[in-house]
Amino acid sequence: MKTETRILGIILFITVVLLAGGIFFLSKQQSLQEVKGTATVQIDYSKGQKAGPDSAKIKLVEFSDFQCSACAVAESYLKKIRSTYPDDVQIIYRHLLIHESSKLAVSVAEAAGQQGKFWEMADRLFETQSGWSQLSDPTSFFLNLVRELNLDENKIKKALDEDEFKVKIDADMAEGQSLDVTYTPTFFLNGVKLNLHRFEDLDTLIEEELNKK
Amino acid sequence: MIPSNLSNRLVFIFSLLGLAVAAFLFYEYTYANSVYCLVGTGCNIIRNSPYANFLGISIPAWGIVFYLIMAILALLRSHSSENQFLFRMQILAATVGVGFGIYLTYLELFAIKAVCFWCVLSFIISILLLLSVILGKKNIYENGN
Numbered sequence: 214m215k216t217e218t219r220i221l222g223i224i225l226f227i228t229v230v231l232l233a234g235g236i237f238f239l240s241k242q243q244s245l246q247e248v249k250g251t252a253t254v255q256i257d258y259s260k261g262q263k264a265g266p267d268s269a270k271i272k273l274v275e276f277s278d279f280q281c282s283a284c285a286v287a288e289s290y291l292k293k294i295r296s297t298y299p300d301d302v303q304i305i306y307r308h309l310l311i312h313e314s315s316k317l318a319v320s321v322a323e324a325a326g327q328q329g330k331f332w333e334m335a336d337r338l339f340e341t342q343s344g345w346s347q348l349s350d351p352t353s354f355f356l357n358l359v360r361e362l363n364l365d366e367n368k369i370k371k372a373l374d375e376d377e378f379k380v381k382i383d384a385d386m387a388e389g390q391s392l393d394v395t396y397t398p399t400f401f402l403n404g405v406k407l408n409l410h411r412f413e414d415l416d417t418l419i420e421e422e423l424n425k426k
Numbered sequence: 427m428i429p430s431n432l433s434n435r436l437v438f439i440f441s442l443l444g445l446a447v448a449a450f451l452f453y454e455y456t457y458a459n460s461v462y463c464l465v466g467t468g469c470n471i472i473r474n475s476p477y478a479n480f481l482g483i484s485i486p487a488w489g490i491v492f493y494l495i496m497a498i499l500a501l502l503r504s505h506s507s508e509n510q511f512l513f514r515m516q517i518l519a520a521t522v523g524v525g526f527g528i529y530l531t532y533l534e535l536f537a538i539k540a541v542c543f544w545c546v547l548s549f550i551i552s553i554l555l556l557l558s559v560i561l562g563k564k565n566i567y568e569n570g571n
Contacts (some may be wrong), residue, residue: 217431218505221438225497228442232449239453282478311471346476396470 244405249418254392254402258305260384262323262331264295265303271422273415274305274401276385276394278317279322280346285339286329287398290412292336301423306335308385309397317373318345319382321355324372337362434503434564437516437555441497444551449490451544465466468540475538477530485530489548492523494556513563520556527552 224251256274275291277284294302308319318338325334337358338345345351352373372378389399392406400407402418409415428436441486454462455473464468472478487551503512527549534541 215505218501221501221504222440224439225501227495228445229494232445236453280476282476283473312475335519343476 239416241263249402250406250408252406254401254406256392256401256404257388260381261305261307261386262326262335263303263305264332265298266300267303269298269301269303271298271302271419272305272401272403273302273419273421276309276389276392276397276399277306277316278309278311278397279318279335279338280312280342282342285342286308287412288336288339290415294415295332296376296417298419302419306331307389308382309389309394309399310382310386311397312346314346314351316382317351317355319371320373320376320378323378323381324369325359325362325364327372328368330362330364334358334364335363427560427563430507430562431504433558434500434507436558436561438497438500438504438556440551440555441493441500444493444548444555445490445497447544447548447551448486451486451548452484452490454544455486460541465543468534468538469542469544471540472534472535472538472542472545476538477533477538485495485545488526489558491551492519492526495519513559516559517556517563520552520559523552524549524556 256272258272258274261274273294275287277287290302295304310316310319322331322334322338325331341354342356345354348354356369357364359366392401400409402413402422407418409414454469455478478485496516499512499516499519501515503509506512530545531549534545
């Protein structure tokens with residue numbers, strides 16, 4: 214074997230080991246202290262779509278966008294949290310539209326919420342995200358979801374035509390900006406902003422918070 | 427034109443640079459809640475877009491595979507610099523890399539309408555890789571004849 218080949222081989226081997234080791238090390242090192250911010254911020258808990266009772270010990274606010282793929286991943290964890298801690302955790306869903314085209318999805322979900330099925334619609338929107346996110350006009354796709362959930366289609370259409378939720382969406386966006394939310398999903402656990410690297414940490418943080426009280 | 431061994435060394439160096447960028451982005455895509463964007467703010471928009479994955483695998487993972495293949499081909503060519511098959515594989519892989527980069531840049535500009543610094547950097551590295559391979563082309567054929 215040529216000397217140059219041997220040297221390049223060693224360099225490549227060291228590079229691969231360093232990069233793989235670096236990724237492994239960085240993915241493990243984030244402690245829960247790093248995940249949680251230090252400051253508690255004031256959030257208007259009267260706003261947003263809620264799952265769980267107002268008396269819950271933990272309020273988990275999520276700023277999310279139906280078209281964001283990371284939010285769709287987060288949704289499966291939130292579903293689990295909703296079923297594991299039905300009385301202890303109140304999840305509050307707030308809108309932060311990163312994608313302009315997700316505004317229609319937000320309106321559909323809010324209109325479903327008027328008929329008591331916000332979370333069902335939110336779950337379906339996330340589950341079918343890849344089916345509608347690239348459509349130039351996903352209206353008929355959404356109306357299929359409306360029919361699937363046995364919602365009053367005419368009421369939903371009327372709400373969409375009248376852009377009924379504009380004020381609500383704008384208010385969420387404004388509060389998100391005032392809380393310095395720049396990406397989705399962003400979580401606040403009892404007013405503390407989380408810098409999650411893994412959604413699995415949500416469960417650990419909730420357990421820790423519950424044990425405090 | 428440059429000597430084929432120099433061209434091959436450049437390919438190796440650019441492959442390692444690309445590998446570092448792709449590995450960093452892979453970490454940011456997989457473990458971080460937000461992507462650290464050295465310039466601009468488009469990195470998170472792109473990660474959150476439906477185009478962040480290709481065939482169910484994240485784009486940075488494809489980048490790692492691409493740069494690793496380029497580095498391994500350069501390593502093999504350092505052993506037999508006149509090997510036409512390895513040279514053609516380098517040309518093919520580098521062209522596929524640049525082609526994919528053009529497709530991703532098109533998506534950034536016209537579909538997602540956001541630009542990610544790290545994606546642009548990776549695209550530039552892939553172009554430099556292709557240029558490095560092409561610049562050694564004449565030399566290898568001259569030596570081969």
